[in-house]
Amino acid sequence: MDFAARVQRVEPSATVAVSNLASQLEADGVDVVDLSVGEPDFPTPEPIVEAGKAAMDAGHTGYTPSNGIPELRQAIADKLADDGLDYEPSEIVVTPGGKQSLYEVFQTLIDDGDEVVLLDPAWVSYEAMAKLSGASLERVDLAPHEFQLEPALEDLAAAVSDETELLVVNSPSNPTGAVFSDAALEGVRDLAVEHDVTVVSDEMYEEITYGVEQTSLGTLDGMADRTITVNGFSKAYSMTGWRLGYYAASEDLVEQSGKLHSHSVTCATNFVQHAGVTALEQVDDAIDEMAAAFEERRDFLVEAFADRGVEVPVPDGAFYMMVPVDEDDQAWCEGAIEDAHVAMVPGSAFGTPGYARLSYAASLERLEEGVERLDDAGYL
Numbered sequence: 001m002d003f004a005a006r007v008q009r010v011e012p013s014a015t016v017a018v019s020n021l022a023s024q025l026e027a028d029g030v031d032v033v034d035l036s037v038g039e040p041d042f043p044t045p046e047p048i049v050e051a052g053k054a055a056m057d058a059g060h061t062g063y064t065p066s067n068g069i070p071e072l073r074q075a076i077a078d079k080l081a082d083d084g085l086d087y088e089p090s091e092i093v094v095t096p097g098g099k100q101s102l103y104e105v106f107q108t109l110i111d112d113g114d115e116v117v118l119l120d121p122a123w124v125s126y127e128a129m130a131k132l133s134g135a136s137l138e139r140v141d142l143a144p145h146e147f148q149l150e151p152a153l154e155d156l157a158a159a160v161s162d163e164t165e166l167l168v169v170n171s172p173s174n175p176t177g178a179v180f181s182d183a184a185l186e187g188v189r190d191l192a193v194e195h196d197v198t199v200v201s202d203e204m205y206e207e208i209t210y211g212v213e214q215t216s217l218g219t220l221d222g223m224a225d226r227t228i229t230v231n232g233f234s235k236a237y238s239m240t241g242w243r244l245g246y247y248a249a250s251e252d253l254v255e256q257s258g259k260l261h262s263h264s265v266t267c268a269t270n271f272v273q274h275a276g277v278t279a280l281e282q283v284d285d286a287i288d289e290m291a292a293a294f295e296e297r298r299d300f301l302v303e304a305f306a307d308r309g310v311e312v313p314v315p316d317g318a319f320y321m322m323v324p325v326d327e328d329d330q331a332w333c334e335g336a337i338e339d340a341h342v343a344m345v346p347g348s349a350f351g352t353p354g355y356a357r358l359s360y361a362a363s364l365e366r367l368e369e370g371v372e373r374l375d376d377a378g379y380l
Contacts (some may be wrong), residue, residue, distance in 0.1 A: 009131040014124050014349030022343040033357045033370035036343040037173060038320065040238040042293075045286040048237060048275045055274035060333045064270050065201075066262045067254070068094025068246070072273045075280045076246055083206075084219035085229060087248040093261060094268045094276075098204050098232035098245035099125060105200060105228055105247060106133045108257040114165040119149065119156075121322065121357075122352035123174045123202075128309035138164070143352050146313040147322065149178035154222035154357075167197050169217055172205040175350050175357040176322050177298075178314020179212050204245075205318040207287050208226050210295045212316045219250075224372045225250060235318075236287050237279045242272050281318070294319045297360040297367055304371045308380045322347060322355040325379075329353050332379065340377035342370045 018036040020288055024031050024335065029367045073089035076195045082086050102125065112134035118126050118309045120141050130137055145151040160167060169188060171180040171344075192199050202218035218227035232245030233335065249257075252343075284354065298315060305312050315321050325332040329346040333356050347355030375380050 006132050006134065010128040013128075015345050018337070018343050018345050021337060025337070025341065027079060027177075029339055032074050032337065032341045032343055033362070033366050034248070034343045035360070035362060035367070035370055038235070038318075038359050038361060039240045040235060040290060040292050040319070040361050041363060042238045044238050044242070045279070045283040046208050047280045047282045048239065051278035052242075052271050052275035055271035058094055060270045060274050062270060064267045064273060066267050067258060068092065068268060068333065069270070069273045072276050072280075075277045076248070077223060080229065080248060082217075083216045083249065085216050086224065087229075088251075091251055091254055092246055093254055093257060094273060095232075095245045095247070096265050096268045097243040098230060098234065099201075100265060101230045101232070101245045101247040102126075102200070102202070102262050103129055103132075104137075104257045105230070105249075106130060107255075107260055109133075109166055109198060110135045113165050115161075116155075116349070117159050117164055117167045117197075119152075119169065119253050120351035121147070121347060122168070122172075124349050125168060126170075127351070128369070135165075135247050140349055141178075141352070142178075143355070145312065147173065147177070147178045151178045153187040156187065157191055160195055162195050164195055164197045166200060167192065168200045168202065170202040170204075171217075172209060172214060172315075172317025173320075174205065174318055175318045175320045175345070175347075176313065177318045178313075179186060179209055179214055179316040180304045185215055185217050185220060188217065189223050192226055193222045196226075198226050198228065200230060201225070202230045202286065204230070204232055205235055206231065208291050208294060208319060210291070210298065210315040214317065215311065228253065228283065233276055233279055236290075237291065239275075239279065242269075244272050244276050266281045294360065295334075297362075297364055300341055300364060301358070301367060301371070303340050304368070305380070308375055310380055319359060319361045321358050321360065322352070322357050324354065327354050329356055336374060336377070337377050340370075340373040340379055342373050342379075 067360040110133035116135040
């Protein structure tokens with residue numbers, strides 16, 4: 001059987017691969033501290049669950065308008081307005097998860113050979129989506145700058161040109177937890193305007209920050225018409241399995257991407273969309289409680305690693321940190337799961353070898369257990 005070249009350009013998700021290995025060990029009776037997957041360990045807030053049940057009971061189990069139910073698109077537009085972004089409901093597409101949003105954007109904008117610029121370390125699926133669309137990649141390494149963009153703007157300027165079709169910015173960042181400064185985003189704006197580049201602003205973790213404010217790229221002068229804002233419900237609302245995301249963009253892009261959307265997924269799940277309205281309107285307190293717990297875990301880990309002589313760049317958002325490990329980070333992570341039974345993702349999967357991504361979407365007790373295991377097994 002012959003397989004399409006576009007599929008053979010990409011590898012399976014590294015984060016999913018590590019999680020699968022951890023699951024296999026657990027099935028064999030091994031207690032694994034799984035710090036590999038970015039899935040909040042909190043239950044979905046009860047008002048959201050109840051709204052989903054009520055929507056099913058009310059019969060909201062059929063197809064919806066392809067781009068999303070009007071109530072949810074209006075609620076998203078209102079939420080974006082609170083962030084300083086001016087989108088009409090007609091400029092919003094509701095998708096089954098944030099990944100689908102990104103996939104549709106890449107497929108709509110990128111032709112074979114078009115240039116896409118990524119900021120490394122970059123979430124693993126960006127590269128895959130770019131390759132599936134036929135893009136060529138330019139990458140900017142933020143590791144020498146403790147994963148901050150502002151001191152790397154000269155490097156970004158060297159990578160972005162008139163040939164660049166798309167630049168992807170993710171703040172707060174997966175996998176680093178970095179929240180880019182306004183000065184950094186203004187530097188992105190200046191390059192995007194100069195070279196007429198479209199920018200994807202992936203803001204999936206915008207609700208999870210610690211003592212800093214996240215700025216939406218599309219609010220900057222000159223960026224409203226050239227920014228595609230991507231977000232979703234998985235992380236902030238602990239709704240990973242519900243599969244609900246969205247993107248907001250110009251009406252002409254939505255018109256074109258809507259073709260792909262309607263011919264692939266048709267629409268996001270009906271009753272889940274109704275639950276999404278409740279998520280946006282009723283659960284601010286639950287978000288604050290989860291963010292406070294993540295901050296406490298971050299502080300514990302920073303101190304725990306420092307006590308063992310390991311200095312980690314302190315994340316200002318999301319629930320990840322990049323831990324410096326051996327140059328062969330793949331071997332380090334394989335050894336850590338085999339010897340210490342602690343699962344983390346190699347930094348090379350994100351384009352940055354020499355690190356391992358740790359997800360602290362786990363209890364303090366499990367995080368403490370994980371650090372102790374790594375230390376006892378000689379991995380720290």
